[in-house]
Amino acid sequence: MHFKTFLNIFICSLVFIACSDTREGWEKHVRDKDALSAQLSITSSSLESHITTLSSDEFQGRFPGTVGEVKTIQYLIDNFSNMGLQPGNPNGEWIQKATMTGVTSELRAQFITDKERSVLMTGKDIIGNSFVKKNKVNLLNKEIIFCGYGVFAPEYEWNDFKDVDVKGKIIVTLVNDPPVTENGELDDDYFGGKAMTYYGRWSYKFEEGLRRGAAGVIVVHETEAAGYPFSVLQNSYKGEQLTIVDPSKTPLSFQGWIPKSTANKLFSMSGYNFDDQKALSSKKDFKPIVLSAKFTSRINNRSRTFSSNNFVGKYEGNDPVLKNEYIIYTAHWDHLGIDRSLDGDQVYNGANDNALGTGIVIDAAKAFSKLKKGTKRSILFLAVTAEEQGLLGSNFYNINPLYPLEKTVAVINIDAMGNTFGKTKDLIVVGKGNSNLDQVLEFAAKQDRKYLVPNPSPEKGFYYRSDHFPFAKNGIPSLYVGGGVDVVGKGKDFGLKMQNRYNSDFYHQVGDEILDDWDFAGTEQDARILFRVGYAISQHTEWPQWSEGNEFRATREKMLSKLD
Numbered sequence: 001m002h003f004k005t006f007l008n009i010f011i012c013s014l015v016f017i018a019c020s021d022t023r024e025g026w027e028k029h030v031r032d033k034d035a036l037s038a039q040l041s042i043t044s045s046s047l048e049s050h051i052t053t054l055s056s057d058e059f060q061g062r063f064p065g066t067v068g069e070v071k072t073i074q075y076l077i078d079n080f081s082n083m084g085l086q087p088g089n090p091n092g093e094w095i096q097k098a099t100m101t102g103v104t105s106e107l108r109a110q111f112i113t114d115k116e117r118s119v120l121m122t123g124k125d126i127i128g129n130s131f132v133k134k135n136k137v138n139l140l141n142k143e144i145i146f147c148g149y150g151v152f153a154p155e156y157e158w159n160d161f162k163d164v165d166v167k168g169k170i171i172v173t174l175v176n177d178p179p180v181t182e183n184g185e186l187d188d189d190y191f192g193g194k195a196m197t198y199y200g201r202w203s204y205k206f207e208e209g210l211r212r213g214a215a216g217v218i219v220v221h222e223t224e225a226a227g228y229p230f231s232v233l234q235n236s237y238k239g240e241q242l243t244i245v246d247p248s249k250t251p252l253s254f255q256g257w258i259p260k261s262t263a264n265k266l267f268s269m270s271g272y273n274f275d276d277q278k279a280l281s282s283k284k285d286f287k288p289i290v291l292s293a294k295f296t297s298r299i300n301n302r303s304r305t306f307s308s309n310n311f312v313g314k315y316e317g318n319d320p321v322l323k324n325e326y327i328i329y330t331a332h333w334d335h336l337g338i339d340r341s342l343d344g345d346q347v348y349n350g351a352n353d354n355a356l357g358t359g360i361v362i363d364a365a366k367a368f369s370k371l372k373k374g375t376k377r378s379i380l381f382l383a384v385t386a387e388e389q390g391l392l393g394s395n396f397y398n399i400n401p402l403y404p405l406e407k408t409v410a411v412i413n414i415d416a417m418g419n420t421f422g423k424t425k426d427l428i429v430v431g432k433g434n435s436n437l438d439q440v441l442e443f444a445a446k447q448d449r450k451y452l453v454p455n456p457s458p459e460k461g462f463y464y465r466s467d468h469f470p471f472a473k474n475g476i477p478s479l480y481v482g483g484g485v486d487v488v489g490k491g492k493d494f495g496l497k498m499q500n501r502y503n504s505d506f507y508h509q510v511g512d513e514i515l516d517d518w519d520f521a522g523t524e525q526d527a528r529i530l531f532r533v534g535y536a537i538s539q540h541t542e543w544p545q546w547s548e549g550n551e552f553r554a555t556r557e558k559m560l561s562k563l564d
Helices: 003-030 033-041 044-054 057-062 067-083 202-211 230-236 260-269 274-280 351-369 392-399 437-447 469-473 491-505 521-539 553-561
Strands: 095-112 117-120 127-129 136-146 170-174 216-221 241-244 254-259 289-315 326-332 378-384 408-413 426-430 451-454 478-483
Touching: 003 437, 003 521, 033 351, 033 521, 044 057, 044 067, 044 351, 044 521, 057 067, 067 289, 067 351, 095 127, 095 260, 095 392, 117 260, 127 289, 170 202, 202 216, 202 254, 216 260, 216 289, 230 254, 241 392, 254 260, 260 274, 260 289, 289 351, 289 392, 326 351, 326 392, 326 521, 351 378, 351 521, 378 392, 378 521, 392 469, 408 469, 408 521, 426 437, 437 451, 437 478, 437 521, 469 478, 478 521
Parallel strands: 136 170, 170 216, 216 254, 326 378, 326 408, 408 478, 426 451
Antiparallel strands: 095 117, 095 241, 095 289, 127 254, 136 289, 289 378, 426 478
8 A cells, every 4th residue: 555545544534533523522412411401491481481571562672772672681681690690791791782873764766867757655666774974865866787686706706897887876786696507507606506695695785885885785676586575674674774883984875675666667767678687697797787767865864873782691611721712692682673653563572583582592591500510611692682683783793702703612593493383303404514513403403303404495595694694704603593394293384384474474573473372392492402502512622613615614714723
């Protein structure tokens, strides 16, 4: 045998042994008797109590900067204090203050050509706002450029902007990634194939427009491409909109959405067919087109600056070295508040989204507090603000981390988990295959005879839509789990029916309340599994890692190289 061949076999053997040791270590710890005993403190009745309280009308929809926030933060403080856990902010407080600007915009907008004028009905034909700190933000006869999917991705040699200067102009883009096909199928070599990448998210479209100096960005909404109906945006844009105060950046003068019906009208006014131009946008040689229609908008702003709060609790590890490494459980405590313009029920209670996730974090913390032997690593419990406004609280933490990101081992995020119709045989992993956190979850799930399945709709980009994402973007392996649909004794058809019912009837609507048919047995089971996952990571010396080829792996490796 040649020495080089022998060396390659030897190295591969070492890698296999190391991976096996890591797997066996995690598997051993999810079965630890101390954890199995402590998890019994997570109960259906306790979770139901948290969710009932947090989603009650008394908490007024938990909108940041309101009485609802005050009540929510106090509820968290009271629960964590009673457990004997520590405040998570190193300054001794339970909160991390995030300075935000709240803007209520009254929008009037129209498209104009030499021959016709299309006045847009706000809330129906267009929605949007401006975070520019002025009482009046006017854009008059601004040139409109259709930039396809609004993507600049050098790694794919993709540039929807080509050499067109969009500075001071209005960009119109499509939502999601360019659907590049080969032989009639989505090409996996471009933008994740069927799975959405961050280039497909609306937030990226706004960010790219801002980087290029555009006056505004308008995203065309289509339900299948966005992953939700236009009504979700209509509800989300009602009332006050929030942003993090960043003095170094000048925001877009306009950011918003139009439905396809408005896009059809805009393109028709300019002598184009929208569907034809959309089809051309999926080609690498697409070139932006300047529309003959111009955009005029007048916005009256009422703004306020205030502090909202991330809640942070801490369970300190007992290993002299490893206690300075952290696992974070995160869930957003906020929801959409109150809409006084509605008849009847006006409170967006957000029971599933995300009183449920907040309740699971509280009970996970309680389980850690019941451990007799403690953990080696420290555990942080981060209930973040303003997720519904664009992951603002989690972004703020990542810009201003209370503990070093390079010492943050993993993130476990719980958001609108939806496991309220009984125990299931499965768990849905959003972003399955991203990291070996899946292995830890699989070990814990198998204890309860559950199996893991990937998110069935990767094209909707769920991995980029919740509070683990800012951590992932900074290289930290992050787990995002949804409740399953293979309901014990009722089957997958029933579970899918319940899931679809929530998405169509309750998501971001006032009806997201605890219903008479809710069954918290599945919530309890899944919460215990997530507790054991965090416990196993806290006990094993190995760090979770991103999978080979994952988009966040290089960031993590660069971060960890600084520790060597």
